[in-house]
Each structure stands twice: as structure tokens, then as C-alpha cells.
Amino acid sequence: MTYLCIDIGASKTLIGTGNRDLESCTRVRTDEFLTEPSMEDLPMEDIEKAMIATPGPLDREKAVIYPPNIPGKKIDMNELLSPNLENFFLVNDCNAGVVGEYVFGETSALDMVYITISSGIGAGVIIGDNLIEGWMGNFAEVGHLKVGGDRRCGCGGRGHWEAYCSGNNLPNFAYDLTGKKFKDAEELFLRYKEGDTSAKKAVQKMKEYNAVGISDVVNAYNPELIVLGGGVAVNNPDLITSGLKSMLERDIICEMPEIVTASLEDRSVLFGLLAFCHLDEKVDFLQDQHTSIRPLK
Numbered sequence: 270m271t272y273l274c275i276d277i278g279a280s281k282t283l284i285g286t287g288n289r290d291l292e293s294c295t296r297v298r299t300d301e302f303l304t305e306p307s308m309e310d311l312p313m314e315d316i317e318k319a320m321i322a323t324p325g326p327l328d329r330e331k332a333v334i335y336p337p338n339i340p341g342k343k344i345d346m347n348e349l350l351s352p353n354l355e356n357f358f359l360v361n362d363c364n365a366g367v368v369g370e371y372v373f374g375e376t377s378a379l380d381m382v383y384i385t386i387s388s389g390i391g392a393g394v395i396i397g398d399n400l401i402e403g404w405m406g407n408f409a410e411v412g413h414l415k416v417g418g419d420r421r422c423g424c425g426g427r428g429h430w431e432a433y434c435s436g437n438n439l440p441n442f443a444y445d446l447t448g449k450k451f452k453d454a455e456e457l458f459l460r461y462k463e464g465d466t467s468a469k470k471a472v473q474k475m476k477e478y479n480a481v482g483i484s485d486v487v488n489a490y491n492p493e494l495i496v497l498g499g500g501v502a503v504n505n506p507d508l509i510t511s512g513l514k515s516m517l518e519r520d521i522i523c524e525m526p527e528i529v530t531a532s533l534e535d536r537s538v539l540f541g542l543l544a545f546c547h548l549d550e551k552v553d554f555l556q557d558q559h560t561s562i563r564p565l566k
């Protein structure tokens with residue numbers, strides 16, 4: 270008997286199977302959200318429990334996702350996964366991410382926030398040893414905090430953090446700011462390291478908007494620790510964190526938190542799902558130290 274953990278992202282899906290540890294972890298590049306890999310290809314033999322993480326917003330009890338970039342669209346995960354996967358738990362990926370770093374990461378704290386900067390931007394929050402899930406399980410969509418300006422976000426709003434700094438939006442923002450095209454965020458960062466003037470201008474603005482978003486998170490949640498995850502942060506840790514604290518000092522009113530990048534790299538969410546599997550089992554190593562995070566119902 271084993272666990273199946275699936276982290277469905279916009280450009281990559283991670284599939285982990287195992288028991289106490291994830292003995293197997295497969296990464297599948299995807300061109301379109303939820304179209305690959307085929308659910309018929311999933312390893313289904315001897316699966317005791319399945320946990321799935323997706324970006325929000327979602328209705329965890331009904332297992333329905335409402336993609337913010339497709340207004341009015343609703344994806345019923347029960348229909349999508351049936352009949353290959355009849356019983357599963359659905360969880361917001363950032364909620365899983367914070368639990369993964371909390372339980373299995375190198376650095377954790379009783380009050381901590383996990384922020385993903387990837388295709389989109391979002392956060393998972395643990396306060397006083399409790400995972401804060403919110404109504405329907407969508408705490409905390411910080412990517413849609415207003416950070417200034419009127420740039421249109423994929424959700425339809427304006428001036429949202431994600432509209433400037435997510436991996437998907439950064440190249441377009443850089444183009445509008447400088448008139449120079451970058452294929453993707455990675456190319457922008459490469460040109461920045463080479464000293465390209467346009468790339469430097471765009472990265473500086475990105476850093477300023479990141480500082481506004483993160484200072485809002487610090488002022489709202491008063492965390493002792495912030496873990497930055499997601500592809501943009503994990504693949505470019507120095508670039509994302511350098512100078513960040515001095516920029517935050519202008520705007521935060523409480524103590525400066527420790528800020529690190531995710532020690533589990535791209536597997537924070539996957540290990541959070543594994544932790545949820547174990548929580549239902551009341552496994553000792555979780556019960557001893559993390560007594561307040563409740564099993565999912």
C-alpha cells in the first residue's frame with residue numbers, strides 16, 4: 270500500500286509515489302494546464318490514498334477548480350479523473366507548499382509563510398502551528414494584492430502583484446517597460462546577468478514590486494519565516510533575494526522575518542501532500558511536533 274501525490278502546475282506536473290518518503294518522483298512538462306499527463310498513465314496499483322494539489326481558487330469539498338485566467342471556467346476534478354481515480358483529496362498548492370516546508374524543509378517556524386513565485390504568485394500560511402485554509406481552502410491569494418500601477422492581471426483586475434512579477438507575466442511586463450522582447454523569464458534573467466540595460470531596468474522594477482508584495486504579507490501575517498518557492502525563486506535565489514530586506518525595511522512595521530528559498534526546491538508541494546497523507550494516519554513524527562495541523566476531511 271502506498272500514497273500517490275500529484276502537484277498539477279501550469280507548466281509542470283510532479284507525480285510522487287511512496288510511503289514514508291516519496292520513493293519515486295516524476296516530472297512531466299506540460300504545455301497546457303490539466304491536459305497532460307493523461308490520467309490513464311498514472312501509477313494506480315496498490316494506491317492507498319491520493320492527494321492532488323492545484324493552483325486556486327478551488328472548492329476543496331466539491332473538488333472543483335475555477336482557473337482565474339479563464340473567467341467563468343469551472344473544472345470538476347471528479348469528472349476529469351474518473352474512473353481512473355475515484356477517491357482523492359484536493360488541496361490548494363500553496364497550502365500544500367507551506368506544509369511541505371514546515372514538516373520536511375530545512376528551516377521552519379510556528380509562524381511562517383510560503384510564497385510561490387512561479388507561473389502565478391500565491392501563498393500558504395501557518396500561524397501558531399495552524400494551517401490557515403480559509404473558506405473553501407483558498408487562503409492566501411497574495412498574487413492578487415495590489416502593488417501599484419494599473420497593469421491588467423490575468424484575473425481581470427489591475428495593478429496586481431502577479432501581473433508584474435509572475436513567470437508568465439514578467440516577459441510581457443519587461444517588453445512594455447523597455448520595448449525589448451524576452452522569450453521567457455529565464456532569458457530575461459540571463460540577459461540581466463550579462464549586463465543588458467533593458468533587462469536590468471525590468472529586473473529592478475520586478476524587485477520593487479516583489480518588495481511591495483512581500484512587505485504587505487509581512488504586515489498582514491507577522492511571520493517569523495518566509496520561504497520563497499516556485500520556479501522563478503528556486504531557480505534564481507540570489508537574484509530574487511538580494512537587496513530584498515533593505516527594500517522591505519521601508520514598509521514593514523513589525524520584526525523583519527528570516528527569508529529563505531525553498532529547501533525542497535520544486536518538491537515543496539509534493540512533500541506537503543505526503544505530510545497530509547501521514548496526518549490522517551496519526552504518524553508519530555508529525556504528531557509529536559506538529560500537533561495542530563488537522564487531517565483534511
Ligand SMILES: [Zn+2]
Pocket residue numbers: 412413422423424425426427429431
Ligand atoms: Zn489578479
